[in-house]
Amino acid sequence: MAHVASAMVLCQQWNRDFQTHSHASEAIxxxxxxLAQLDSQVRQIFLVQGLPVPWTTQFILPPSEGCFMSLDEAHVSLEVKVNNNALKLLTSGIDISTPEALAKKEDCLHEFRRWNSKLKTYLAVSPHERGTIAANVLYLRRSYAKVMLSLDPTKGELAHDEFIEDYAQMLDLASRILEGLNDYSTVNSDSGSKPTKRHFSVESTVTETLFLIGVHCREPTIRERALELMRLYPRREGMCGTMLALSLGETLTGLERTACQTSPPGSCSEGPWVCADHRVTKIQCKDVSYQKVAILLRTAGEQRRGSEGKWFTFHKTW
Structure with a gap:
């Protein structure tokens, strides 16, 4: 990951340089x-590899007190002031229950509520923006931020059960976005035929959300639909690809389901769909080769018993 760290240091230098070019504010x-989305993605990758993040980032936006002037402005603000700051905290490795961490989390929640209020004000005077792909992407990223900041860390994986309705709404948004992008690609292709099966984008739209649902939502219908969307719409967004995420999600789902089904009667703990003991609570990865990655999946029960968990090897396909 050394090349990623070097790239992010360079990105941070670009970010500082951009502040001196106000004439190109939209492009900047x-x-x-x-850059903020890439930074957020890489922080999560470093976390599952057990590596400290070897850089600091501070993305700076011009001060804005009034309502947003466009959905693009709202999107940038959400990613920089909410999502990126939240992930800096949640992937820092500090105990999230400490007073200092709770205060930082409350700051993120305050910024999120402030952002949400500004978005409502903008949409009230721009109703034509509702229902567009851009708006749906924004709603999806907003829901992603809400879940990240609202999860109760003291409840472990059971905390995700409180967001089933949110996950269902996020899944509906992701489906509409993917269908809309697919229709757009078909209409604008030269041959008029179906678009290519794989899609590449530098911007984060649905991949992180689908992975979140596929791994952490245990309601089977919602979870399977998230995996199905990754299967139907293979894509890579920044450093996140659906094909590896799909393989991991399918393996994790099968592991949890089998663990509960094969356990002796009465041995499962609390929790619907998958009991707390058999839920995967740790995901750790390490490179095996240029083409393969090994991923450790460990359940809460295995952790309590001092067991390492199970390693699986996947191809680094996107």
Missing amino acids: ASVILL
Whole structure:
């Protein structure tokens, strides 16, 4: 991951340089959006590899007191001021229950509520923006932020059961976004035929959300639909690809389901669909080769018994 760290240091230098070019504010804002999303993705990758993040980032946006002037402005603000700051906290490795961490989390929640209020004000005077792909992407990223900031860490994986309705709404948004992008690609293709099966984008739209649902939502219908969407719409967004996420999600789902089904009667703990003991609570990965990655899946029960868990090897396909 050394090359990633070097790239992010360079990105941070670009971010500082951009502040001196106010004449290109729209283009700069778009670049800052992508850099913030990339930074957020890489932090999560370093976390599952058990590596400290060897850089610091501080994305700076011009001060804005009034309502947003466009959905693009709202999107940049969400990714920089809410999502990226939240992930800096949640992937820092500190105990989230400490007073200092709780205060930082409350700051993120305050910024999220402030952002949400500004978005409502903008949409009230721009109703034509509702229902567009851009708006749905924004709603999806907003829901992603809400879940991240609202999960109760003291409840472990059971905390996700409180967000089933949110996950269902996120899944509906992701489906509409993917169907809309697919229709757009078909209409704009030269041959008029179906678009290519794989899609690449530098911007984060649905991949992180589908992975979140596929791994952490235990309601079977919602979970399976998230995996199905990754299967139907293979894509790579930044550093996140659906094909590896799909393989991991399918393996994890099968592991949890089998663990509960094969357990002796009365041995499962609390929790619907998959009991707390058999839920995967740790995902850790390490490179095996240029083409393969090994991923450790460990359940709460295995952790309590001092067991390492199970390693699985996947191809680094996107």
